[in-house]
Amino acid sequence: MIALKPDFCDVSLPESDYSMEDYASSKARWCSGCGAHTILNSVQKLCKEEQLTPEKTVFVSGIGCSSRFPHYMNTYGFHGLHGRAFPVACGVKFRRPDLNVFVVTGDGDCCSIGAGHWVHAIRYNMNLVVLLFDNAIYGLTKKQTSPTSPLGTISNTHPTGSVLPPINPIQATLGLPNVSFVAQTVDWKPAHLHATIKKAYEHQGLSFVRIVQRCPVFMRDTYEPTVSDPDAITVLNHEDGILLNEKTLNSFRHIVEHDPSDIIKAREKAEIVKETTPIGLFYQNENATRYDQYGAHNLGISTDDRLSAINTLMDRYAI
C-alpha cells in the first residue's frame, strides 16, 4: 500500500483550526455601547488569526468593568484581587514561559491601587500584553473619580468637579526604566484597535496598550463629542509603527510622522493630549532586558535535582 504513507502527502494540514466562536465563552454582559465589546471582539479575532491554543492562553485581570474580561474568553483566566493583575501575570509568566499571558486591567486597577505593581511590571519587561481599559471613571462602582479622569469631571466623589489633574498613563510609562513597548488606541476605531493589539502581541516584551474606552452610561457626555470630532484624534504614523491600510489611514484627518525608536520624541508626543488624543505606537525597543528570560534558566530541572542542589549548598555550612 503505497498511497497512505505520510511522506507521500504534500499538503500540510493546519494542526489546529480555531474560529472566533471557539474563543468565546459566555455572552458578554457589559452595557450595550460599551467599548469593552469591541476590545473583546478584537482580541478574539487576534486569537483566531494567531490560532492560539486556548489551553495555552491565560487572561489575567484585577477588579473593575474591564476585569470581567476573562469570563468571556474560552481560555484559562485569573480574575484576581483589586490592583494585583500584574503580580499574578508576572508570576504566571515567570514559571510558565510557554503560556500566552494577557493582562486586562482598568484605570483604577492599574493607575490607582495597582500603581506600585505597575511600575515594577514595566521594569521586569516580561513577555505580556497589557490592555489598559481606560474609561476615566470607576464604572463598576457607579461613577467615582478615577486617577485618569479629566480635570473637572463631575462624579459621586466630586460633585463639583475633580480638582487634581489626571495621570497620563503613557507619559508615566515612558518615564519608567526598561520600558519596551508603549501604544495608545481608541475603541471606536476597530481597525486601528486591532492593528495595535496585534502589534502588541507580536512584540517580545511587555506591550503596554492604553485603550481609550467609552463608558456610554457614566461618561457619555465626555465621549460623545470626541467620537464624532475628527480633530480629536491624531494618528502617529511610521513604517515601524502601527501599520494601517490606506483607506483606514485616510479616514483620519490628522496624521503625524513619529519614529518609535526615539524615546525623547515619544515623550513629547505624549504631552499633546491636551489638544488631541495621539494614537499609535509611541515607543518600541526590542532589545530591553527580559526578566522572564532570566527567571526561566532553571526550568525543567527535576525536583530531585533541585533538592540535591540545595543539599549541596547546605553541606557547605554543615559543622
Add this chain to the structure above:
Amino acid sequence: MQSEKIVKTKKEIADKDLPIRYEVDDPASEAETTAFWKKLRNFYRSGEKVSKDKTAKLSSLLTVLDTSEPKYPYLPNGEKSPPIEEDSRTPFHLLNHVLSAHQKENRKKFKGRLAELLSGLNELLQIEDKSSEAKELKETYNFADEMIAFDKMVAIIPHHSGEELPKSRLDRLQSVVATLQEGLVYFSDQSATLVIEKSFTELFNKSQLFSHTQLIEGNKDVFSQTQKLFADQIPSFTELIKAYRIAKLEIEGAYQEDIHDEYFDHFTWHRLFDDELNLYHPIVLMVGHAYLFDHLSSFSRLLSTNQPVNVIVFNDERISVPDHQISWEDASHQFRQELATLAISYRNVYTFQAGMGNPAFLHTGLENCLRSTSPGVCHLFATEDKSKSKTSAYLMNKGANAGRYFPTILYDPNRGAWGARFDISENMQSEKDWPIFTFSAQTSEQAETTMEVAFTYADYKVSYPEKAKELMLIPSAYYTKNLVPLSEYLELDEEHLYGKIPYLWLVNEQNELHRAAVPNVWVVSCQERLDFWNFLQELSGINSFHAKEALVKKDEEAHKRLEEERTNLKAEHQQVVEKIKEEAMGKAAESLIAVLLDEDGLQLESLIGNDQALVIPDSEDVQEQVVDSATETLGETVVSDKPWVDSEECTTCNDCTDKYPNLFKYNEEKQAYIDDASKGTFAELVKAAENCPAACIHPGMPSNQKEPKLEALIKRAAKFNG
C-alpha cells in the same frame, strides 16, 4: 680639546654616530640685535665681513644628508667588496672599461662577418688557395704527417671547375675578395682611437690605462685634428663596407650590374647604414673644459659635420688652481657650465652630462654614446684628488648634482617620440626646484625636531672651505623672523623680500648646526642656476605650462557636458512626472465615478442626461468639474433611500443587535450590517443611529411614507446621512 684630537681619517669627518645637534640660545637684547643686524645687512649687500669668524671650520650639510654608498653596475652585489674610493681618475678607469668592452664586441662581430663573406665568395670563385688547403688537410690528417705529402695531394684532389664567369664579374669579385682580406687584417686589430689634449697626457703616462687603444696626442687644435683624422681614415673603411655589401649581394646572386654599378659608384661614408658605421672603431676625443671654450669654433665645426666622433669634456673649472683665479660668480663662468645645452642645439648630437655621483648612469651613458653613430658629447664632472679635499669625491659629485649645479642630463637623438629625447629624470626629486632632505636634530632640551632642508647651489658651494669663508655666521641669539632659509628667500616676490636676509645651515665637526648668512652675489648665482634648472625641466616636460592648461580646459569641458546632461535629465524627469500625474487624476476620477455609480445602480439616466459627465477630460480642471458634478448628482441619490451600515467602522458593541435584532445582524467579522430594512421602522433606524457609538448607521430616507412623525425623524436622521 685640540690636543686630544687624533689625526682625522675620512670617516671621522662626518661622524655619523654623533647626533645632529642644534642649540638654541636665549635671544639677545634689542640693542645688541639691532647692532648685529646692521652688520648683517651690510654683509648681505657687499659681502664684506667686519669680523673674522669661524665659518671656515664649518662645512655644508652635504656630509650628513646622504649616507648611501655609490652603486656600481658591474660589481657583484651581495659580496662584501670594499667600497671603491673614488678620485679624480675614476672616470678614466670607467672609460677604459667601456671602450675595451665595446671594442671586443665589435671586433668579434666584424671578424665573423668578414670571414663568412670571404668563404662565400671563395666558393663562388672556386679560388684555390693551395697553401691554405694544404694546411687544412694537414690539420685534419696530421697523424699521417710523415706519410702523406699534402702539397702533392692538393694537386690530385679533384676540384670541380667553376662555370665560366663573365670578366667584369670576375674582376669585381676578385677585387672584393682582396679588399675583404685586407680589411680582415687591418680592421680586426684596429682598436679605438683616443685623441688626447695636451693637459691630459701626463696623467695618461702615469697610469696603465688604455692599453688597447691608439693614443694620439693632440696638437694645438684637437678638434680639427680629429676631424681630419676621421676624414682620412674613413674612405678605406667605406671601401671595406662597399666590398662587404657587394659580397653579400653576389653570394645571394642578387647583384645586378645595371643598377648596382651606379649605386656603388659614389659610395661615401654618408651612405653607410647605422649598424655598419657602428662597426668602425670609435674615435674618442678628450679635452678639458677650459680648452673647449677656447676653441669653441672648431668644436662647433666638428659637431656640425655629423662625424661619429665622441668628445669627452672634463669639467674641472671650479677646482681652484693657484694661478687661475676664477670667480665663481662670474657670469661667463656660470654659462660655461651649461655646455650640454650648447651641444644639444646641434640636434643630432648624443649628449649626456653626469658625474661619478651616479656611476650606473655614467656607465650606460658612455656605452650608448659609443654605440650611437651620431656625434657624442659627454660632459663629465671631474673631482679633486682625495688628498686635497676633506670630503669624498663621490659625495662632492652628489652635492653638485643635488644643488642643480651639475644635473644629470641625457639627450638621445635616436629616441623617436616627441619629448622622449630629452631626459632629466635621473636627478634627485626632478620635479622640484631643489631636492628636499629631512633629518632629525636634537635640541638642547633632550627633545628632537625634524628639519626639512632644501639643498641649493649655495649649499654645494659651501662644501669648499674657501667658499665657506665668505659666509657670515649668525649666532642663534640674534635669530629673528627676518631670517629665511635661502630656498624660501628665492621664492619670495619683491614686496616680501624687504628686510629679509637669507641663510644656510652649516654643521661643524661635532655635528652642531649653525646658521650662516649668504651675501647677495651668492643669491644671484643661485637664481641663475635655478633658472637653468627650470629651463631643463621645461625641455623635458616637467611642470609644463601647456600640459597644465590643456588639463584645465579638458576639466572645464567635462564639467560643461555633465551639467548639460543633468539639466536634460531633469527636464525629462519633470515630463514623466507630469504625465503620471495626469494619468493618476484621470484614473481617480474614473474610479470615483464607478464607485458612486455602483452604490445605487439606477442613476445612469441622470448622468447620461448630464453631458459633462460623459465628456472625456483632457485637463485637470475639467476632471475636477466632472468629479464635482458627479458627486452632486449622486449625492442626491444617496440621500434618497437606502439605510446602510458602514460595517468596517462597527465596534461590536451589541447595542443595535441587542435592541433591534430584526434589523441588524453581525457578519463574519462580528460587525453589524442591515439584514433587511423592511423588517423595522424608520424610527428604529434613527434611534439605532443615535445610539451607535461609532456613528456608522446611516438611516437614509424612509421607505414607508406612512410612518408617524416622519418629518422629525428625518431631521434627526439628517446628520447621520451627510
